Amino acid sequence: MNQAETKGIILFRKDHKEKDMLVKIFTESSGKLMFYVKGAHRKNNPLTPAILPYTQATYIGKLNSEGLSFLNSAKYIHPFTHIQEDIFAAGYATYIMNLAxxxxxxxVYDPHLYTFLYQALEMLDQGIDGQILTNIFEVQILQRFGITINWRECAVCGRTQGKFDFSSKYNGILCQQHWDRDFHRYHADPRAVHFIRLFSHISYDKIHSIELKDETxxxxxxxxDQLYEEYVGLNLKSKKFIDQMHRWGDVLKSK
Ligand SMILES: [Zn+2]
Incomplete structure (x- = not known):
């Protein structure tokens, strides 16, 4: 492939040899690509600001469909500065990027997922509640893992109003009248199921009005967590980190 230009989001980076780096970028035009950045640790490397964690930019280089890609330059560099400075926001951002x-x-070309990820990061950067943003991301990205869940209506009778529980037997929700159809239903808090149903189709620009109690x-x-354990089975360090983060949050609040 020849020299190309694409928007991209830095997913992660790791040192390679003494001075070089491998940087994984989710590009809008060609999906996730691993870039070899020569001399990334060299002083005054013009690429340095463009490959910092939690950054979006337009990247110019050789995007290869086989093997590694190569970065030549970058422009329109947009650092997510709040995420870069705030350990809680960074925790959520890392987890969301790991999921993507x-x-x-x-x-794999997936501009829809690219945009969804960008919106999530942009809103995290504006200081919107990271937990709600993350939950929406988790619920909507299930489809990319090949998991289709019917959040719309009771799997037995089609009812859409009332209290619901989740049933893996039906890959969807059951209304209270049909809870007896699945002995192993989740026995989830109906308020949780209510919000997960909402999160399954809401777009990020509509969430400003959502405020939730800690209990909910x-x-x-x-x-x-129960859904992910059963259907996805990932074991991400970044998820453990945000779980721990909540515990510190509680300690800080109680002081
Ligand atoms: Zn029903």
Whole structure:
């Protein structure tokens, strides 16, 4: 492939040899690509600001469909400065990016997921509640893992209003009248199921009005954890980190 130009988001980077770096970028035009950046640690490397963690930019280089890609330059560099400075926001951002990385193969064109990730990071950067942003991301990206769940209506009778629980037997929700159809239903907090249903189709520009009590947030967290454990089975360090983060948060609040 020849020299190309694409928007991209830095997913992660790791040192390679003494002075070089491998940088994984989710590009809008060609999916996730691993770039070899020669002399990344050299002083005054003009690429340095463009390859910092939590950055979006327009990258110019050789985008290869086989093997590694190569970066030549970058422009319109947009650092997510709040995320770069705030350990809590960075925790959520890292986890969200790890999910995007795990959900699809490298080099797969997916501009919709690219935009979804960009919106999530942009809103995190504006200081919007990281937990709600993350939960929406988790619920909507399930589809990319090949998991289709019917959040719309009771799997038995089609009811859309009332209290619901989740059933893996039906890959969807059951209304209270049909809870007896699945002995192993999640026994989730109906408020958690209510919000997860909402999160499954809401767009990020509509979430400004959502405010949740800690109790409801915890119930949502628990239910999504159960879903991920059963359906996705990832074991991400970044997820453990945000779980721990909540515990520090509680300690800080109680002081
Ligand atoms: Zn029903």
């Amino acid at each position: 990385d795990a959900a699809i193969e490298d080099k 947030k915890n119930a949502i967290r628990q239910t999504i």
